Amino acid sequence: MLNIVIFGAPGSGKGTQSELLIKRYGLKHVSTGDLLRFEIKEGTELGKIADHYISKGQLVPDDIMIEILEDLIKKNLDKKGFIFDGFPRTLPQGEALNNKLKKNGLDITAVLSLEVNDEALIDRLLKRGQISGRSDDNDDTIKSRLHVYHQQTEPLKEYYAKQNKLVYIPGEGTIDEVFNSIEKAINNLTNG
Ligand code: B4P
Numbered sequence: 414m415l416n417i418v419i420f421g422a423p424g425s426g427k428g429t430q431s432e433l434l435i436k437r438y439g440l441k442h443v444s445t446g447d448l449l450r451f452e453i454k455e456g457t458e459l460g461k462i463a464d465h466y467i468s469k470g471q472l473v474p475d476d477i478m479i480e481i482l483e484d485l486i487k488k489n490l491d492k493k494g495f496i497f498d499g500f501p502r503t504l505p506q507g508e509a510l511n512n513k514l515k516k517n518g519l520d521i522t523a524v525l526s527l528e529v530n531d532e533a534l535i536d537r538l539l540k541r542g543q544i545s546g547r548s549d550d551n552d553d554t555i556k557s558r559l560h561v562y563h564q565q566t567e568p569l570k571e572y573y574a575k576q577n578k579l580v581y582i583p584g585e586g587t588i589d590e591v592f593n594s595i596e597k598a599i600n601n602l603t604n605g
Contacts, residue, residue: 414519415440415494415603418501418510418578420569421527423558424538425584426591430527431498433592438599441492443485445478446499450547468548470557472502472565479509486513494522502566507573523602524573525595527584531559 415438419427428444435442449467452460459477466473482500489495501507514520529537535555542550549558573579580598584591 414492414522415599416497416514416519416522417495417599418497418521418524418573419527420524420573421584422529422531422534422562422566423555424534424541425527425529426588427498427527429588430592430595431496433588434496434595437596438494438496440494440496441489442496442498443482443489443500444498445473445481445502448481448485449473464548468554470549470554470561472561475503475505475509478502478506482506482510483513486517490517501569504568504572507569521573521576521578523580523598524569524578525580525582525598526570527582527591529584533585534559 419431421427431442434440449463453464463473501510538550538555570579582594582598
């Protein structure tokens with residue numbers, strides 16, 4: 414099974430590259446951001462809780478996210494592999510993902526870290542905000558999301574580097590250029 418974590422700051426292109434990866438490798442896409450936005454749109458209890466955090470640029474609490482993740486893995490063990498997009502975002506989430514995969518005899522193949530500087534991220538997210546209408550794509554919320562990323566999510570790089578899973582991907586080229594780098598990285602992993 415090919416189990417990829419697509420990692421990066423808000424706006425680094427995780428969702429964009431995941432779409433291309435699914436087409437190319439037929440993996441099950443686990444996007445916690447998409448899932449939460451769906452719940453918000455449907456007005457469910459989970460959606461109401463998620464909206465409270467997302468609109469402020471904060472992370473949804475770990476216990477909620479870990480339960481969602483475990484359920485998603487359990488329901489999709491028959492798939493060719495997973496692409497985890499936006500999960501994990503904290504160390505406890507990273508540990509939970511490792512444990513859940515291990516319990517099912519699985520492992521993360523690689524963590525692809527999309528590297529984009531903060532200025533370019535802000536620019537992309539403000540542009541997306543003009544068309545997406547997303548409650549979290551405005552100036553103040555973007556700044557708080559980036560702060561949360563550097564504080565709570567970025568330490569996961571060290572966690573995965575220690576496990577020899579971290580692969581840096583330059584994320585500032587065009588969408589196709591970034592995808593080319595990802596394909597090369599995956600070819601190296603699966604052929605080497
Ligand atoms: P997510 O939905 O995961 O979204 P994201 O980090 O904002 O964006 P992504 O990196 O996917 O960027 P995209 O491809 O769209 O999270 C939203 C929120 O949900 C979080 O802030 C958090 O509150 C909550 N949440 C989700 N998961 C959670 C978890 N596990 N725990 C706790 N809370 C959680 O790209 C952005 C824009 O850039 C797009 O407009 C795109 O077209 C453009 N773009 C992409 N690649 C480009 C390129 N190469 N060049 C130019 N533009 C590009």
